[in-house]
Amino acid sequence: DAKTTQPTxxxxxxxxxxxxxxxxxxxxxxxxxxxxRQIHSQGPQYIIHGLKNNETNEMxxxxxxxxxxxxxxxxxxxxxxxxAVYYCIVRVEGNYGGSQGNLIFGKGTKLSVKP
Amino acid sequence: xTAVSQTPKYLVTQMGNDKSIKCEQNLGxxxxxxxxxxxxxxxxxxxxxxxxxxxxxxxxxNRFSPKSPDKxxxxxxxxxxxxxxxxxxxxxxxxxWASGIQETQxxxxxxxxxxx
Numbered sequence: 001d002a003k004t005t006q007p008t009x010x011x012x013x014x015x016x017x018x019x020x021x022x023x024x025x026x027x028x029x030x031x032x033x034x035x036x037r038q039i040h041s042q043g044p045q046y047i048i049h050g051l052k053n054n055e056t057n058e059m060x061x062x063x064x065x066x067x068x069x070x071x072x073x074x075x076x077x078x079x080x081x082x083x084a085v086y087y088c089i090v091r092v093e094g095n096y097g098g099s100q101g102n103l104i105f106g107k108g109t110k111l112s113v114k115p
Numbered sequence: 116x117t118a119v120s121q122t123p124k125y126l127v128t129q130m131g132n133d134k135s136i137k138c139e140q141n142l143g144x145x146x147x148x149x150x151x152x153x154x155x156x157x158x159x160x161x162x163x164x165x166x167x168x169x170x171x172x173x174x175x176x177n178r179f180s181p182k183s184p185d186k187x188x189x190x191x192x193x194x195x196x197x198x199x200x201x202x203x204x205x206x207x208x209x210x211x212w213a214s215g216i217q218e219t220q221x222x223x224x225x226x227x228x229x230x231x
Contacts, residue, residue: 043119043205043222044158085156102171103220105158 022088119223138206147189
């Protein structure tokens with residue numbers, strides 16, 4: 001089962017920032033927070049991941065709370081092409097001794113960017 | 116240019132048939148995966164191979180048999196297809212495991228399987 005909770009859906013106006021929340025209150029100290037998205041009829045696409053510190057790349061920013069129990073993915077200037085289902089996943093990195101390293105996808109948040 | 120490719124993109128077949136889906140990655144990755152996305156859109160891992168060796172098998176019926184002829188290819192063969200096998204199957208790859216290197220998974224475009 002997914003260890004994260006996300007809103008089912010969100011809307012965002014084109015050009016505005018999209019802030020997607022995720023709760024992961026049972027996250028362990030060695031688990032990373034990953035974000036993927038799936039645009040309709042395509043394979044999931046990696047966005048960003050982090051452990052404790054806030055992270056930024058060319059696609060998005062990831063803000064992780066100090067207690068690590070929640071995080072927010074920020075798309076600074078959403079475009080129509082950002083309409084997708086966004087998945088927040090927690091996983092252990094580098095451990096393939098069992099299932100701990102698996103990417104476990106929940107239901108995600110369906111983000112609709114509107115003109 | 117395609118990083119992770121799958122063939123075929125669409126597959127329509129009769130119940131009871133045997134079919135294969137192929138996956139290739141040109142990223143030089145050591146680890147490859149198969150995922151299944153059902154009609155409710157839940158995406159679940161099925162198998163993972165590292166350097167041609169099976170490392171994850173998530174309680175998948177033994178009608179599903181992955182085969183990795185080399186580390187750039189991971190094919191999925193399905194025997195005696197059932198209606199419930201209808202789904203989208205995604206292949207993915209990552210740099211490696213237990214290597215300390217970021218293990219981001221890169222996904223293929225998916226194979227849409229419909230069993231009639």
